[in-house]
């Protein structure tokens with residue numbers, strides 16, 4: 516059984532990734548979609564699923580909860596699927612100084628953005644076979660949803676940008692490991708680094724208009740386009756994809772200039 520797994524599929528970018536994978540990989544048997552809000556997952560299944568396409572399997576799991584990870588691990592061990600695509604998209608951010616923060620909200624960002632992504636990747640990799648298979652366009656791939664926040668520290672989103680820096684580093688190192696082990700027809704791993712997007716992320720993060728100068732002036736990315744291009748880049752074997760020219764330039768600038776110079780600008 517060939518499948519794809521997408522986390523954080525109940526809204527925003529994850530929902531767009533599901534649409535892309537559903538249309539591009541009609542040869543899959545199932546797409547497992549994971550988020551906490553079950554009713555949203557079922558609504559999305561209803562709106563996307565076609566008669567002859569892959570079956571969408573909603574899984575209402577809180578990925579910060581160890582029992583949810585065990586449940587996923589058990590399902591994988593029982594069904595032993597051939598996983599062609601993994602998209603680690605579930606994540607959240609919170610704006611504000613660490614001094615004023617609730618420790619649970621800060622730890623929750625680490626749990627979902629870092630811990631869950633690491634656990635799921637480790638579990639899923641055991642069921643990914645390198646190389647192309649019949650009816651499949653490309654070798655298997657993993658997309659880790661990162662952010663422009665990974666390029667340099669963002670004061671007032673200190674924990675969030677640190678979690679995304681982890682995602683970037685983990686993606687590059689894992690991709691190198693897989694390339695060394697399997698060569699060209701490997702399993703590709705890509706980090707996609709969008710700038711701000713108008714999704715539920717902003718509400719969850721506490722970013723209303725007027726609360727952050729940076730979020731007020733930065734150009735926004737369109738989730739549909741981000742998902743579409745990220746999938747194409749992953750299929751081509753790229754490691755990092757940054758949408759929009761401005762953010763591509765920012766990525767280079769953040770590599771060259773001392774971060775002490777960048778932080779007054781990257782402060783959210």
Ligand SMILES: NC(=O)c1ccc[n+]([C@@H]2O[C@H](COP(=O)([O-])OP(=O)(O)OC[C@H]3O[C@@H](n4cnc5c(N)ncnc54)[C@H](OP(=O)(O)O)[C@@H]3O)[C@@H](O)[C@H]2O)c1
Nearest residue numbers: 523525526527528550551552578605606711712714715716
């Ligand atoms: N929007 C932006 O400005 C922006 C910019 C750069 C990067 N990103 C990244 O893009 C990714 C997607 O975010 P988005 O913008 O699409 O925001 P979103 O609409 O809030 O989506 C976040 C998704 O993650 C899921 N999720 C959150 N906590 C979870 C948990 N504990 N267990 C399982 N699922 C969980 C949410 O579903 P439930 O609530 O149903 O669990 C939701 O489906 C995130 O990794 C985010 O860091 C966003």
